[in-house]
Amino acid sequence: MGARLSAALLAGRVAADLSRRLGRGGGTVIAGHVVPRIDPTALTTVTRRLSFGTVLVSGTNGKTTTARLISHVMRGAGLRPMHNRAGANLVSGLVTAVVQQTDLRGWPQADVGLFEVDEATLPAALAEVRPRAILLTNIFRDQLDRYGEVHFVASVWERALADLPADAALILNSDDPLVARLGKGRSQTVYFGVGDARVGTAEVPHASDARLCGSCGAAYEYEVAFYGHLGHYSCPSCGLSRPRAQVEAIDVKLLGDRGTELRARTPSGELVVHLSLPGLYNTYNVLAATAACLALGIDLMTIKAGIESFTAAFGRLERIKVGGRELFLALVKNPVGFNEVLRTLVEPGRSRTLLILINDHFADGTDISWLWDVDFERLAATAETAVCSGTRAEDMAVRLKYALVPTDRIVVEPDPGRALEAALARAGPEETVYVLPTYTAMLEVRELLRRNGRVGGFWQD
Amino acid sequence: MADSSLQLTLVHLYPDLMNVYGDRGNIIALQRRCAWRGIELCVQPVSLGDRLNSEECDLVFFGGGQDREQAVISPDFVTHKGAAVRDAVEAGAVVLAVCGGYQLLGHTYTTFDGQELAGVGVFDARSVPGSRRSIGNIVVQSDLGGRPLTLVGFENHSGRTYLGPRCRPLGRVLSGGGNNGEDGTEGAVYRDAYGCYMHGSLLPKNPWFADHLIDRAFRRRYGPDLTLQPLDDTLEERAHAAVVQRAQRLGSVRSGAW
Numbered sequence: 002m003g004a005r006l007s008a009a010l011l012a013g014r015v016a017a018d019l020s021r022r023l024g025r026g027g028g029t030v031i032a033g034h035v036v037p038r039i040d041p042t043a044l045t046t047v048t049r050r051l052s053f054g055t056v057l058v059s060g061t062n063g064k065t066t067t068a069r070l071i072s073h074v075m076r077g078a079g080l081r082p083m084h085n086r087a088g089a090n091l092v093s094g095l096v097t098a099v100v101q102q103t104d105l106r107g108w109p110q111a112d113v114g115l116f117e118v119d120e121a122t123l124p125a126a127l128a129e130v131r132p133r134a135i136l137l138t139n140i141f142r143d144q145l146d147r148y149g150e151v152h153f154v155a156s157v158w159e160r161a162l163a164d165l166p167a168d169a170a171l172i173l174n175s176d177d178p179l180v181a182r183l184g185k186g187r188s189q190t191v192y193f194g195v196g197d198a199r200v201g202t203a204e205v206p207h208a209s210d211a212r213l214c215g216s217c218g219a220a221y222e223y224e225v226a227f228y229g230h231l232g233h234y235s236c237p238s239c240g241l242s243r244p245r246a247q248v249e250a251i252d253v254k255l256l257g258d259r260g261t262e263l264r265a266r267t268p269s270g271e272l273v274v275h276l277s278l279p280g281l282y283n284t285y286n287v288l289a290a291t292a293a294c295l296a297l298g299i300d301l302m303t304i305k306a307g308i309e310s311f312t313a314a315f316g317r318l319e320r321i322k323v324g325g326r327e328l329f330l331a332l333v334k335n336p337v338g339f340n341e342v343l344r345t346l347v348e349p350g351r352s353r354t355l356l357i358l359i360n361d362h363f364a365d366g367t368d369i370s371w372l373w374d375v376d377f378e379r380l381a382a383t384a385e386t387a388v389c390s391g392t393r394a395e396d397m398a399v400r401l402k403y404a405l406v407p408t409d410r411i412v413v414e415p416d417p418g419r420a421l422e423a424a425l426a427r428a429g430p431e432e433t434v435y436v437l438p439t440y441t442a443m444l445e446v447r448e449l450l451r452r453n454g455r456v457g458g459f460w461q462d
Numbered sequence: 463m464a465d466s467s468l469q470l471t472l473v474h475l476y477p478d479l480m481n482v483y484g485d486r487g488n489i490i491a492l493q494r495r496c497a498w499r500g501i502e503l504c505v506q507p508v509s510l511g512d513r514l515n516s517e518e519c520d521l522v523f524f525g526g527g528q529d530r531e532q533a534v535i536s537p538d539f540v541t542h543k544g545a546a547v548r549d550a551v552e553a554g555a556v557v558l559a560v561c562g563g564y565q566l567l568g569h570t571y572t573t574f575d576g577q578e579l580a581g582v583g584v585f586d587a588r589s590v591p592g593s594r595r596s597i598g599n600i601v602v603q604s605d606l607g608g609r610p611l612t613l614v615g616f617e618n619h620s621g622r623t624y625l626g627p628r629c630r631p632l633g634r635v636l637s638g639g640g641n642n643g644e645d646g647t648e649g650a651v652y653r654d655a656y657g658c659y660m661h662g663s664l665l666p667k668n669p670w671f672a673d674h675l676i677d678r679a680f681r682r683r684y685g686p687d688l689t690l691q692p693l694d695d696t697l698e699e700r701a702h703a704a705v706v707q708r709a710q711r712l713g714s715v716r717s718g719a720w
Contacts, residue, residue, distance in 0.1 A: 212531070369616070395701035398697050408696075
């Protein structure tokens, strides 16, 4: 068995190395396809040898940022995480992470596994990895063309978790009814959530995906809604309601792109932190990471230090200097996330030049109708130039027109390179250009910037 | 024409429950295209437990939802709104139903797990579960405008809809699956009720169809001799053409259709 594992790991390394040398990107998943052909149990065998066990992180929004936060805190605690960092979150991506951090005898050069897992991949990951903890962030409507309906994802998870050993910790978002329900009847469940009603609204916004009780089908009532269907809900019919969150934000001050002031209650005491990350969605990411790290036995001081020094995850949110101007890059992939980006970053009067890149490749989701659930109306008064790019540049332009952005301010340029030039040319000196791409468009933008020497290849970071 | 007293009323059925695929875009498109012509479109949400007054509505919109939501809606829709919707259609009101809404305007819709939901029977149509989902861009040719015009959208459904003799298809599929992936039809038309699987959203990218709906409702309310002002649809037509061209380029178009 040992020889087979060694052969598999060697083949995986060679394949990744070749792929990188041939310029086929970072070889981020090629090893993941080669290894299982030689040793299908490689992932199971190696992860079982991790002394601190394995943590799986899944959910629609925030899993990459949350996993990176946890990884950062783990390093601060002296642990060496085995982490699929480049967002390669199918089983092949997990195997690739194993190849990168395991010696040829099959012993991991890490103490703890930390795997970000695609929602639909969770059952497959659970079949191969026995986790110490599973963190589930939320379920939103995202790429319905791939996964079907939100209730479908919830039921897939429910079935996958049914066989979970009782000693595995389940870390769940108390404010997402689809996710919180999964903790019913399990003793090892930790909930995280937002308790500060001042950052919510009394009304559930229209871009909400789960109106109906997962148990009985009646419409939920909300005391307060935070974003999408996250909030303090209860079912008037069967009584199902938001469970009490053990890790709970009790005071949240959102300071736009200057970040967030957060005070949270935890079983280990109060956590007071300044986050360099804006937006309530990042508050959730921080609460999720805190709950996971506490479950692993990391102390609160180490967690606080890690959170404060954390810088935004790759491409999710970053600033890049180009000439005298700053590019602000934020990934957009579904209505809830896009609305949060618009709400917290695109401030009235400041965001004058925007570049929105919408692709409809498989990894982006081939259905772009969700653009109609994004509140672009808030750009109508302030956007001076909106460059629309990507394979669905024209659809984006129509959406902006119907959001009442004047048509003489809308530029349609499907080619991302020319679109970037157009946006930079129209921005004033010292002005920030807001670049909002879907996933594959973000890879294209980064490749353009890399060729111009602005950023490194994403697999290096 | 810019008389501010011009008003049309649109009933939006179950906007809180049936809104999966950017259906809001259809409402926004109707609202703007009315406003740009000085017509105010009042949108009236009608959901669980609400009554629908067939005499007040000029237009009705019914969007797509998930099986679960459809199961909750079906009894309410049939019991409290079915007769009013049928009356409104017979009286000439304009109805647009997409995906789940389209299915519930037929006689029955059988969900993926075998539950048979009752519809209100505006369309002589039945929907049954299919073995695989039709997902992707769709191009349809329709002769509603008096000449062959294309409609473009995105479809994502496992239900297959079969039409009976008392309604006709909205168009012929040039590229994509359509009603059932077998007979080359997409959507249904009965009087001024239109049903289809196309979202994406449908109306912003098909301005001629949006105007067809507004025109029918407007002339019914204010007089058959009136006409709508034309609008500058450069951006909309570009988005429309991009989908058509891509379908042609991919060669997924039925032979002889172009």
